[in-house]
Structures are given as C-alpha cells and as structure tokens.
Amino acid sequence: MTTIEVPALARVEGEGGLFIKLENGRAVEIRLDIYEPPRFFEGFLRGRFLQEVPDITARICGICPVAYQMSSAFALENALGIKISPRVRALRRLMYCGEHIESHALHIYMLQAPDLLGKQSALELAAVAPDIVKNALRLKKIGNEILKVIGGRSVHPVNVCVGGFYSWPDTASLKALLPDLEWGLNAAIDSVKWAVTLPYPDLEIDYEFVALHHPEEYAVVEGEVWSSKGNKVSIADYETRYIEEHVKHSNALHGRTADGNTYLVGPLARLNLNHEQLLPAAQKALKDSGIKLPLKNPYKSLIARAIELVQFYEEAIELVKAYQPDGPAHVELKLKAGEGAGATEAPRGLLYHRYEIDENGLVQFAKITPPTAQNLPRIEADLFALAPKIVKMPEAEATLTAEHLVRAYDPCISCATHFLKLKVEEK
C-alpha cells in the first residue's frame, strides 16, 4: 500500500491536507481533510444584537471581510423589512469592488501564476519578472485603498451597518483615487492579455455553475440564484435547492444540490452565467481575449478573475465619479422579530447568510454558507478526474499537480471551517 500525503498545502488559506488512496494504480478514495479547527461563528452569534453581526462575521476572513459584512447586512435588513437607499447600495457595490480587486490581484499574480509558470512562489516570479509583480502589488493596493477610504482601514474595515453605513466617506478622498483607478483599469486589461498566454493544463469538467444573477448588472450584491442547469431560485429559497452536509474527514461542511450533485461557485460560474452583464471595457477584454464561453477548465478561473478585475476597476471608476453623499447614510432601525436571508458574490463565490432575530433584535439562529464549503465536494471530484494522470507520476510531481488544482480554486479553508496535506495510499 502506498500513501501520498501532502501534510499542508502552501498558498492556500487555512489548514488542511490531501489524501489519495490508490489500488492497483487506480484512485479509489480522495479526501480533502480539513483540520482547521471549527470556528463556531454561527453558535456565538446567538444572543448578540443584530448590529454587531456585520463586524463579528467580518472576522471570519482577513481577505474578504466585506463579503461577510454585506451578506449579513442584507440578510438582517430582510429580517427587519428594511430597504436601503440607492446611494447606500451604490456605495456597497463600490466597497465590494475594492475587495474583489485586492483579492483577485493577489490570487492571479501571487498565488496561481507561479504554479502555471513553474515557479515555487511569487518570490521566484519576482526574480524573473519584477515588473509583473510590481504591477500586481499596485493593482492590489488600489483595492485596499478603496476599502480604507470607505471603511477606515484596509483589513477588517468598519463602517458597514445594518441599514447602510455609519457615515458617508469623504468625497475628496474617494475622488482622489480616480487617477490610480484609471491606471488600474488599463493594467487589468493588460492582465487579461497576459492571462490568456499562460500555459494551462488540459482539464475540462462538466460543472453545474451557480451564481447570483441580476438582469441589469454583473451581480454582486443582489439577484436570483441561477444555475447553469436552468434552475432559478430566489435568495430566500436558496436552502430549498442547496444543502450542506457533514462529512467525516472535514471540519468544513460540504455543499450539494438537493438532488445530491456537486456544483461550482466563484469567478468561472459568474463569468459563464453573467458575461452579458459585464460593463463595456470588460466585455471588450473578454471579446479581445478570444476566450469561448462557457469556460470549463478549473485552471482558467485565473482568466475569469482577470476579466473580473477589469469589470471591478471599471465599475469602481463609474461609482466614484457618481458618488454624491446626500441624505442619511443609514436607515433608522425599527426592531421586530423576524427571519431573513441574504446572499452576495464574494471573491470566491456565493456567500449565503440567514438569521432569525427576536423582538429585541437579538440573534436566535444564524446560518452561514461560505463559497469554499460549496466548492469542496467539487474540488474532490476534480481530483478524481485528474487521478488517472496523477497515478502515473512520480510522487513529488503528483503532489505538485494536485496542489496546483486545489490552488486554482483559491479555496479559503479558514472561512469554510466549519483546509491541505496530500496523502496517497496505494494497495
């Protein structure tokens, strides 16, 4: 019996391992063991006042705190029957642009590109292509600056509240970002041109893609939950079609559709389902790239991220230009007992929250379904698809190939626990 074990995957957020069991050269079992400790956020939100929820859930992730703030705020606003103003909605979209920009720039250049280019890390990439890495850091930093202006700081920004924002950000500080944003838009367009030249391994998977869809915009903050298999449900009905289950080897729950199938959330799903809603520069970048949709190669999620980088820079420019704070930054809350669900598109995919609150605004029940938990069964299934190739490789190469695939997903295990080591066992 042979075992291949990757005790901890590098460049993946959180702690987990990969285990592959081979029998007569055939993979019979593949598990992503998630041993990042369970985090119990849903448990300790119980009894907290609803206005604390956005800032508590933001702490689930240092990369996408805004996503947690947004999904929780929308869910709790739905529970209270509150409608936010169009200006607040626009500012939420802008803040989300900042998060998508910094997260995508990091993943494209610092986490996944080194794999495709045969480099061990971004450090090695920086040694041969310093200008690429310099641009990447600048692209990322501009996203952070948006978060800083709106939320006071770039990591775990504050200011989002149930009902809107605690205060309007300073107009001059936001408008001052425009020259950097214009530079970023051009650099993002160049990122797409560069992304299509990278060598991607061949792997086509017949995914069920799932993402929010909105008829008038590239859905991020609101929409209907659309599946590439034709299913459409409202956010309120999400749990009737998408369920989470416990599996023994993982502290993260696994997401499946109600009929037991795996599905994929994230940039590939969004681009494939929502490309018609891209803004003009992003549309043009997609067209000029010569990419045919749907994209079904998990490694090519890098290209999807690059096109989205154009989208989010373009959108940020529009929103900053239009920014005009006027009226109250938030709706005054009238407390009542209720239940509400909210979903937004985090950088890694659909992030769903549901809360029940009592008449004093105290949380009675919380459910948080992060993107990585939904993608985990799909990553395992992809590794099965890759297995016939892996088993013929020497151990070190097999490990690296499996790691590349997992990293292409940009999984965020810390968020999902409720993540990687590769272990291959051969009989």
Place this chain on the structure above:
Amino acid sequence: MKIAVIGIGQSLRGDDGAGLEAVRQWRENYPETASRSEVRVEANELPGLALIDLIHENDAVILVDAVRSSSKAGTIHRIGPEELSAFTSDSQSAHGWGAAETIQLARQLNPALKNYPIKLIGIEVKQTTIGSGLSKEVRSAIPLACRAIQTEIEKFL
C-alpha cells in the same frame, strides 16, 4: 528620520503574541521615545504584503515578532537584514506573507532597498497552540525585548 516599530503576532496563539506584548510594554515604559513625532508604533496581527508599504513610508523599520529556532524559550534575537532571510514564515496561510519573505520580495523588486535599515527583535517561543496568554519563559523575557527595542531605536534617533 521616520522609524516604524511594528509588533507582529497573533495573541490567540500563545507565545505568537510575544511581539505585540513587547511593543505594548515598550510603549508604556518608554513613552518619551514612543511618542516622538518621527516614531510610528504599530501592532499588527499579520502585516503581510503591507509591510512593503511600511518600508517605503519609513526610513527604518524595527520588527518585533515571535521566532522559533533552536534557542531556549525567551531568548531575545537581534536579527539584521542579511540574517533575516534565514527565517521563513511557518504560517499555513496562502494569503499571509511572512516578514522575511516580504522583505526579500521588497528587495527583489527594488534593488535600492539593498541597504535599507531593518532590524528584527525576535522572541524565542515555547508554545504557539490555540489560546491566549504567554508562557512563563516568554513573559519574563518581555522586559529584555523592550530594552532591545529601545537600544535599537536609539541607534536611529
């Protein structure tokens, strides 16, 4: 001359919070130095790539962080820019860049930073399991770390 004193660590991982605690106590014990206009004091769980910006925004950087080598717990290391590359991050996080790798990256991207003054005050850890609170050995070494910070900063001021 602008100098940044940056405490790095995760206070919920036992001795990993040693750097944060040392900077906090140094600030309390040396208020005159800590409050000077050219001194910027930061406590940061994980500065990651933002450390590159801190390097560019200041003329010198003193990092105070927990380290693990083969020394006795509580040993204070004073590590210069060259030896720093021998330390690697044991962070399991893809997104968290260790201080040593980040400084290496900053230098690779900007050769002018070759002689940038950076000093790491490293505090040898005993345990970094989940839970707050420093071990006895590390706690009793914090005053030594404070003096080391003060000695290093006086060289720049």
